Amino acid sequence: MKQISHLDNIPSTPGKFKMDKSPYNRLRWHSSLAKLTFWSFIFLALIFIFFFRSPSSSTPQALSDPSRRYLQNYSWGGAAWEKRVRSSARIRSRNGMSVLVTGAAGFVGTHVSAALKRRGDGVLGLDNFNDYYDPSLKRARQALLERAGVFIVEADINDEALLKKLFEVVAFTHVMHLAAQAGVRYAMENPSSYVHSNIAGLVNLLEVCKSANPQPAIVWASSSSVYGLNTKVPFSEKDRTDQPASLYAATKKAGEEIAHTYNHIYGLSLTGLRFFTVYGPWGRPDMAYFFFTRDILKGKSISIFEAANHGTVARDFTYIDDIVRGCLAALDTAEKSTGSGGKKKGPAQLRVYNLGNTSPVPVSDLVSILERLLKVKAKRNILRLPRNGDVQYTHANISSAQRELGYKPTTDLQAGLKKFVRWYLRFYADGKKSGV
Numbered sequence: 001m002k003q004i005s006h007l008d009n010i011p012s013t014p015g016k017f018k019m020d021k022s023p024y025n026r027l028r029w030h031s032s033l034a035k036l037t038f039w040s041f042i043f044l045a046l047i048f049i050f051f052f053r054s055p056s057s058s059t060p061q062a063l064s065d066p067s068r069r070y071l072q073n074y075s076w077g078g079a080a081w082e083k084r085v086r087s088s089a090r091i092r093s094r095n096g097m098s099v100l101v102t103g104a105a106g107f108v109g110t111h112v113s114a115a116l117k118r119r120g121d122g123v124l125g126l127d128n129f130n131d132y133y134d135p136s137l138k139r140a141r142q143a144l145l146e147r148a149g150v151f152i153v154e155a156d157i158n159d160e161a162l163l164k165k166l167f168e169v170v171a172f173t174h175v176m177h178l179a180a181q182a183g184v185r186y187a188m189e190n191p192s193s194y195v196h197s198n199i200a201g202l203v204n205l206l207e208v209c210k211s212a213n214p215q216p217a218i219v220w221a222s223s224s225s226v227y228g229l230n231t232k233v234p235f236s237e238k239d240r241t242d243q244p245a246s247l248y249a250a251t252k253k254a255g256e257e258i259a260h261t262y263n264h265i266y267g268l269s270l271t272g273l274r275f276f277t278v279y280g281p282w283g284r285p286d287m288a289y290f291f292f293t294r295d296i297l298k299g300k301s302i303s304i305f306e307a308a309n310h311g312t313v314a315r316d317f318t319y320i321d322d323i324v325r326g327c328l329a330a331l332d333t334a335e336k337s338t339g340s341g342g343k344k345k346g347p348a349q350l351r352v353y354n355l356g357n358t359s360p361v362p363v364s365d366l367v368s369i370l371e372r373l374l375k376v377k378a379k380r381n382i383l384r385l386p387r388n389g390d391v392q393y394t395h396a397n398i399s400s401a402q403r404e405l406g407y408k409p410t411t412d413l414q415a416g417l418k419k420f421v422r423w424y425l426r427f428y429a430d431g432k433k434s435g436v
């Protein structure tokens with residue numbers, strides 16, 4: 001009876017479940033309700049399992065699939081957010097430009113953003129702060145830029161809605177596209193992250209740029225790695241680039257072809273810059289000069305690669321300030337896109353330049369310079385160059401950049417590493433940051 005009195009408290013529902021006052025019917029109604037509750041529970045449980053456990057659901061997949069882990073739900077939008085975006089992108093000098101810098105919390109992105117801001121250009125940063133390397137270094141760069149008045153929007157270049165919104169809020173004249181999955185050897189560990197950022201992300205960005213009105217001019221980071229197995233040195237832009245040695249190089253090469261397509265069809269002005277092993281303060285901890293420094297200081301042995309028959313492995317190491325000057329010159333000489341409003345009005349500029357130092361240095365010499373600067377002897381472990389994407393030698397011919405951008409590198413490896421080491425020791429001085 002207690003149960004019946006309990007049922008009495010259930011509000012009457014119209015139609016099928018209309019209550020009858022007889023005790024017998026009440027019992028029957030009770031059993032129907034119990035069944036209904038039971039089956040509703042099963043139904044809800046199935047829905048829960050379908051949406052929250054199925055492989056197509058975004059939450060678990062975002063965790064298990066490394067290529068999706070950057071597409072988190074970043075919060076953006078709203079009046080205050082738009083105000084910050086506008087203020088960061090506001091031009092403060094005569095003839096200045098308004099630049100969207102992707103990968104702004106990255107090594108090159110931070111330096112380029114700061115340099116643009118210093119001369120009065122409007123700069124808005126974009127970065128997904130992924131954990132390919134220690135995100136706290138990216139956060140420290142972000143803090144540096146914030147003090148300079150550059151706001152970094154936290155989002156992935158694959159986020160179409162966000163990119164569209166940014167172009168609605170600001171009529172960017174230029175895009176400096178530096179967001180990418182970098183690193184040659186990591187491509188064997190996480191290939192999909194290269195496709196996600198360097199191909200899908202690039203296409204998404206170009207799609208939004210081609211529809212923007214006005215269309216911006218785009219300067220973006222390609223790589224010396226596109227020369228791959230090319231043996232003709234120094235590497236000139238006209239040399240073959242159809243033998244990439246790593247998936248990373250292949251995605252950068254694909255980027256150059258994709259750039260051609262968007263230039264051809266939509267009139268986007270596009271300049272690709274082939275960077276040669278860029279190093280310096282605020283650099284990337286996944287690069288050899290950086291982790292050699294860390295490991296030498298820790299007394300850990302370092303692996304130095306050599307080619308067959310003790311062949312020298314060398315790089316055309318290029319100092320960050322030289323690269324920044326090259327990037328700014330590429331932006332300054334970029335012509336307008338010609339497809340604004342959806343109709344291409346004529347051929348648009350399509351360029352590619354080597355930005356190197358023109359003086360390759362063997363990796364073993366790099367280590368000797370570090371030993372002198374750190375005043376610590378390295379524990380050298382000489383290894384045969386693994387077959388994981390590395391090439392033996394890079395050397396840039398920079399005559400095109402010299403002629404057309406006025407590019408002239410001025411910092412040699414000794415001077416550049418001195419600045420890097422000074423920064424490194426100061427940045428990690430408190431012993432709290434690991435350097436990785």
Ligand SMILES: O=C(O)[C@H]1O[C@H](OP(=O)(O)OP(=O)(O)OC[C@H]2O[C@@H](n3ccc(=O)[nH]c3=O)[C@H](O)[C@@H]2O)[C@H](O)[C@@H](O)[C@@H]1O
Nearest residue numbers: 182183184223224225275276277287288303304305363390
């Ligand atoms: O300029 C480029 O195209 C590329 O430069 C670097 O790639 P990489 O030149 O391979 O730079 P590191 O990874 O710093 O290697 C520098 C040199 O040290 C050597 N190395 C690397 C790691 C190691 O443990 N031992 C070692 O001897 C490599 O073989 C290479 O010759 C960047 O990581 C790429 O993102 C960039 O696109």
